[in-house]
Amino acid sequence: MEQILNTIERSNVELTKEDFVSDQMVKWCAGCGAHAILAAVANVFPKIGYRKENFMMVSGIGCSSRFPYYVNTYGFHGIHGRANAIASGVKISNPKLSVWVATGDGDSMAIGGNHFIHTIRRNIDLNIILFNNMIYGLTKGQYSPTSPMGSVTKTSPQGTIEHPFNAGELVIGAQGTFFARVPDNNIKLMTEVMFEAARHDGTSLVEVLQNCIIYNDKVHAPITSKDTREDNQLVLRNGEPMLFGAGNKKGIRLNQTRLEVVTIGENGITESDILVHDQFQQDPGIQLMLAKMAPPLYPVAMGVIRSAMYPTYDDMVEDQITYAKANSKILTVNDLLNSGDTFEVK
């Protein structure tokens, strides 16, 4: 991986996983997908290469939100739904930190939905890891805003009657500049995607399809299990054709205005008919279609779906301050107190 170029101070020694191991016992259930996310973070932080003091983890409430205790960085465990709001303050206040948010589907898309969309819209330079287990884990198994229609949970014994959010669609709808998706059982891809998230200037949203072995076991299995993943996952690589399936025989092409799954060699289809992924494309049209793909008609898109360049909120804050400092007559509080209409009593 290349070096990330930005103003966050880099470590002058080589860091390893061990530098980020905290002294706290990890208390997630055995077999919970969150363990894999922790492993990927431990992999990627040393690779990103910043000073270890410059990493900051923020979370809300939920199983996933215990994350900051398990990584040895500066960390803040917030309140339910507010991780993104807290992290916004952290980053704006100190743009020299690499700020990571660990949040659940309930945390960010139910109670924290408002902060989620506005954080994304502002394009504050945060790296948000969305643990999407399609259930409320910590409160023991109620449906969440991503639970598929009809999900039977403790609060939906007859099945849910709500349309679920698709995280990618929500991110793009909120004018998100970075969206990636990974399954929890592919730590290598997760590590790569997290590195890309760190490299991206602006709000990076990494959705992890995370298994909750206790309350929603195998909810992602139709996409992530050994026997389904080949046909049901499309791992996107920038600049490469969108091929998947056994022997990479299947692909995605654009048929008029819609995506379509085709098979190489059938009906005269060749590799040149297959769409080439452009994660940097500013127009999110195709990226949105990719984010929405789902079985049975399509595979689920994995990897970096969108990574578009836009100015970040935190950079613009600094620019405005620099400009004001260079152009204002008010540079101290005494200047302020004596500005405008004042008069002397003798």
Added chain:
Amino acid sequence: MSEVKNVVELEDAVIKFVGDSGDGMQLSGTLFADTAAYDGNDLTTFPDYPAEIRAPQNTIAGVSGFQIHFGSKKILTFGDICDTIVALNPASLRANLKWTKKETIIITDSDAYDDSALEKSGYKTNPLTDGSLKDFKIISAPFTTLIKECIKDLNIDVKTTYKSRNMFALGVAFKLYGKTLDHTFHYLEKKFATRPQIVEMNKRVVKAGFDWAATNPQLECLYNIPNAKMEKGRYRNITGNVATAWGLIAAGERAERPLFLGSYPITPATEILMEIVKYKSLGAKVFQAEDEIAGICSAIGASYTGSLALTTTSGPGLSLKSEALGLAVITELPLVIVNVQRGGPSTGLPTKSEQSDLYQALYGRNGECPLIVMAASSSADCFYSAFEAAKLSVEHMTPVILLTDGSLGNGSELFKIPDTKDLPKITAPLAKANDPNYKPYNRDEKTLARQWAIPGTEGLRHRVGGLEKENGIGTVSMDPINHELMVGLRAEKVQRVANYIDPQEVYGDQEGDLLIVSWGGTKGVIRDSVIEMKKEGYKVGHAHFKHIMPLPKNTTEIFGKFKKIIVCELNSGQFVGYLRITHPEFKYNQANKVQSLPFMIHELKEKYYKLLEK
């Protein structure tokens, strides 16, 4: 016509400019106030505006006003009963008659009393001619007609002409109170620098009003209000909201900490947000959040990161911030929450003032959740209260709620400009890089404050959050004994702040028959009532509290020196309820008003008399 010659000297006067929301009364009032200030009068002002932006013209709902109390003595309140009312239409006259007395001067535009305006304001007949105003001194003139006359060569459209009526009225008021036009001319020249015709028109109109008044027999006399004896120095007129903003900015500078404000607009607190955002040149970072929750949560994030973090709001917004306040308490981070109180509950009376959020500030959170509560006592005091709130917050590592209110926030008074080097230094308890003994919840022996370890600092990586902490180490702990210990420590930490604040002062008698107790924005009017009582020979004292949680250490001692205590507040008895809990050994009487209106001196005195008779 001959000039009005007779000049009567007054110690103080109250004038109120009222009209339709679009009539420019706020501007007339401000210009009058600034002129009086330049002239050397002490003063306070208060804008009284409706919740609607532009309610239908000529209706009572659309009446907007601006009141000024100015004088040669120390002016403590914006006054209740008006000596002069400048009313630009019948609705504003009708709505403000309740603030008049016999012989109040009413300056009004007789052109404005047409049938439609009279009907919309609820008048059956024209009050200027039906004799109903006979107890007042009416100064009326056809403003519009006179204005047209004096600017006829300028070719100005009818609408703009009509809009300058406030300037004509202002001219009349200036003449009446012996003021000059210089400041207003200067203002107009600056404000409309690119539109010389507007400058010329407004100057002529204000001068026309001034000259008209000089020779009009309806003015029985002119008034003169001598200079106030003010301490030497540089002054400015300042509203409470601006003073709050500046006090916080000053605290950031003295603490050498960057300033971060996370806020969401809400009346009557928005001006603080709009003010701080102007000072990016002082490094202020301002985040207009998507709601009040994000406002406070972003501030908590910024506080963890080492900023002097602020959030500003009014009652309903404070409700939304409750859960996050608990987070700031348990993470023991500095944070200043300003609540500019308004009438509640719910949306309540958004543009009116009340003191009814005290219980919310003290108790409105889950769990045992103590924090510092302070209340500013005047518009200019908002500067010092905000500064002290920030100082205590940083030095004691705890959130502080600063209560102000709509009257203080929007009202103004003269403010003697301090030099920042004379403001106290603020020392943040920063943890040192690579300190081998650093533990997130180690406490200072004296204050019990923990240390502030700023992300990015070498050797201090640590985690905090909303789960209960093990004392000292700061790791998550569900241990019952530790929890009780932490509950106690958090409370004790806040109580110990009493060692770092000024003792409570008593004005007037230090012991006697009646101690008058108040807090927050009512200081001026209550002080005036006490001054009158003292003049009448009563043995009374006034204890006005600025520190509420914790209370000053000498509170018990003070209360013990008076035979009776009365607690006066603009709610149904919240501070008194709190005193009954914290100092149950005393018997408290109450004076309460929940009309979203200030106390009037006479109604307070009636209460005192009754108590003193018993």
